Amino acid sequence: MMATLTCLPTFTRRHERLATWLLILLALLVLGLGIGLRDPWPADEPRFALNALEMPKTGNFWLPHRGGELYPDKPPLFMWVTALGIALTGSVRLGFLLPSLLAALGTLTLVMDLLRRLHGRRIALLGGIALLTTLQFTLQAKTAQIDMLLTFFTTLGAYGLLRHALLGPAWRWWCAGWAAMGLGILTKGVGFLPLALLPAWYWLGRDGQITSLRFRELIAGIGILLAVVALWGLPMIVMTSLGDDPSLAAYRDNILFKQTGERYADAWHHVKPWYYYLSQVLPWAWMPLTLALPWAIPAWWRRFKRHDTRIILPLSAMGLIIVFFSLSPGKRGVYMLPTIPFLVLAMAPLLPGLWQRRGLQHLGAVTLVLLGGVLLAAGMLGKLGLPALQALAQRHDLSPWAWWITLGVAAMALLGWLKPRRGLLALTLWFAVFWGLWSTWGYSLMNETRSPNAMMQRVAAITGPDAWLALPAFDEEFLLQSRQPSVHFGYHTPLESQLERAYAWLQQAPDVRWMLIDQHHRDALECVALDEARDLGFQNSEEWWLIPATAVADCRGDADAAPLFVAPTSLTKTEVGTT
Incomplete structure (x- = not known):
């Protein structure tokens, strides 16, 4: 497709508009494929689905809850949108991915529209294809984490500021950009990331190259x-x-201080070295655009010397965002997602020239050989019973060999058809095949092992749907998929206190109460008669026991050790696992 688009100057304006709409429809197909085929998967998806489900059931929309307990880690905007998606579709499976899908389509539209205004429709189409094929962008569009919605708001914020700086004055867009940053903060605290545009803007505005950045207007935007x-x-x-x-x-105190300043300056998890993003995240997250960097960087330098503000502004913001997140000890790969629209804005004007580079095409071919070759070899060796791969498959309760072989064969077939001289096109088309198979075949393979839907149905069949279930040391996916009234004892409560409270609760009604717990807590269950426990097997990387209340008769319980939380979602038996 990109090879065809390099000939777009011969197209009429009508054909260019048609190509734009076809690209948006293609994006809807690629990004929307698979919705309704899987449940929310950990780590974050079940948590936000729980937050969203509890809002209409409890009537508490202002302060998100998780299983009846306040959830202080994130502002509520993403949960509101997720709740709306579930309410409109009547199904968690159909609704929980809608916010990410719509946010990705909105981000794509904003990037393409800004590129069209700055460089023309041909560059906008190339930029849209580049964004759609960037690995982390498509991955997050298919993931119900908070970061895709954050990226939409940061992109909208940057769009408003750049419309004012490069195409303005545009005061309405200036105000809209600041409002979008506010919504971004209500999604996730770092919604202010478009402010990374301001240093280069101030520098360039002094020479009159773009709309000047005035203090009075800056104060109004902050307001x-x-x-x-x-x-x-x-x-x-x-x-x-x-x-x-x-x-x-x-x-x-948690939402205002711990999850903002303390999380950034003194992170307590995901601690990585300063070079983590440069060495371990961006090489794959920006793929396949990463391959073009050896040629793009000199081209950017030439444009920088020409004071091309259309390149300098997004490129400077992207660099400052990387530095900002690199300075924090706590790092996650998904934090780099908002940099991708800036990368595309800076690289899209170079794409017609980059596409002609023989070295880049051959590099694309080599990358495809490596990706396809690894998958093909791993699939065949797994099929033949290589012990290391068999152990890995057993650990995750998954046999992906045919899926991997198919992806490997597809890679070799595309490269054989298009030849190394069009290796980048072959790699781009292979990514389309990858996402198509990921969203269908991959979902069907992984859903049973990543979602406890089937196991929680077995639990309800064993206990009866009206029996109550205790979930000490719970993970959100088990509470989400529970088919019966369920309780827990505080997400951050120490395990010893949770078990003491659970024992007391179980002993109050031994005929109708059960406990579900993973077997790696065996050492904490010394008082439990484990010969009465039901072994439920492997699920979500753990072995599980279903323990009747009669098995804890000899355990010392403490009814006052920790609070008891009743999960509103399970009490109403919300349909979460089927459409």
């Missing part, structure tokens, strides 16, 4: 951002500061 944040933040502070409930005060 808009703060006003949007205050729409949720001020009522939240009032609600959590009045009264004597310590959990509300803890929620306020």
